[in-house]
Amino acid sequence: MTHDMPRRQFLRQVGCQALGGALVSNILAGERLCEAANEPASVILATGEKQPEKGDMKMAYTLPELPYGYNALEPYIDEQTVRIHHDKHHGTYVTKLNDALKGHEDLATRDIADLMPKLASLPADIRTAVRNNGAQHYNHSLYWQCMAPPAQAGGEPVGELALAIRSTFGDFAKFKEQLTKTAVACFGSGWGWLYLNKEGKLAICATSNEGNPLMAGLVENVGKPILVVDVWEHAYYIKYQNRRPDYAEAWWNLVNWKAAAERFAKAKT
Numbered sequence: 001m002t003h004d005m006p007r008r009q010f011l012r013q014v015g016c017q018a019l020g021g022a023l024v025s026n027i028l029a030g031e032r033l034c035e036a037a038n039e040p041a042s043v044i045l046a047t048g049e050k051q052p053e054k055g056d057m058k059m060a061y062t063l064p065e066l067p068y069g070y071n072a073l074e075p076y077i078d079e080q081t082v083r084i085h086h087d088k089h090h091g092t093y094v095t096k097l098n099d100a101l102k103g104h105e106d107l108a109t110r111d112i113a114d115l116m117p118k119l120a121s122l123p124a125d126i127r128t129a130v131r132n133n134g135a136q137h138y139n140h141s142l143y144w145q146c147m148a149p150p151a152q153a154g155g156e157p158v159g160e161l162a163l164a165i166r167s168t169f170g171d172f173a174k175f176k177e178q179l180t181k182t183a184v185a186c187f188g189s190g191w192g193w194l195y196l197n198k199e200g201k202l203a204i205c206a207t208s209n210e211g212n213p214l215m216a217g218l219v220e221n222v223g224k225p226i227l228v229v230d231v232w233e234h235a236y237y238i239k240y241q242n243r244r245p246d247y248a249e250a251w252w253n254l255v256n257w258k259a260a261a262e263r264f265a266k267a268k269t
């Protein structure tokens with residue numbers, strides 16, 4: 001990055017950044033939009049622009065912006081928690097993931113979800129760091145998308161997802177109770193999931209630490225995530241302290257069923 005203009009302005013002008021000469025990512029969009037542009041960064045840069053410094057060119061994954069404001073989840077999740085959770089916790093996972101991938105940029109994927117099935121077979125020297133931080137990056141990115149401001153969230157799903165929930169769990173209340181119970185009972189830090197299992201059926205599970213259903217070979221319950229609730233203490237301890245059950249109950253008011261239904265439809269194909 002050049003030092004004579006704000007970072008965002010610089011990124012907007014550059015559009016894409018080279019990664020290890022092989023991959024290029026769009027930082028502003030929060031995801032990789034263009035890949036494997038073989039031109040060096042100097043070609044992408046407008047004439048007369050300084051080239052980005054080498055350290056910046058290695059940035060692969062980026063912290064996605066929240067799809068809502070920091071205070072948009074009030075009163076169920078407070079602004080300070082969202083701010084620290086997103087900017088600091090999630091941000092640090094992204095930084096550490098990129099650090100761990102230094103020298104292994106070829107292993108990075110366009111979409112963080114695509115890295116998950118590869119975690120079991122990474123080189124031993126980077127396996128743990130990429131697994132921990134990569135999975136946490138994926139889980140958090142999904143977690144933010146699973147929520148919306150209360151006015152646009154909560155209640156019950158409609159359509160195909162509602163039918164599938166009813167046919168698998170009996171009714172919505174039973175489903176809600178089972179996912180809440182599973183998430184709350186997760187020993188230590190972890191995540192509660194609704195996912196589509198390998199038989200194409202909805203299922204509920206909890207994973208410890210960084211686990212998620214996409215990590216084939218590393219987790220017991222494999223499938224495609226539909227909904228996730230973060231039950232690491234950092235997700236709730238400012239407002240709820242030790243009261244994980246209260247947080248889990250409040251979380252239902254924030255569930256973005258529209259986004260969940262879209263994930264469900266995609267997972268079924």
Ligand code: MN
Nearest residue numbers: 089230232235
């Ligand atoms: Mn978290």
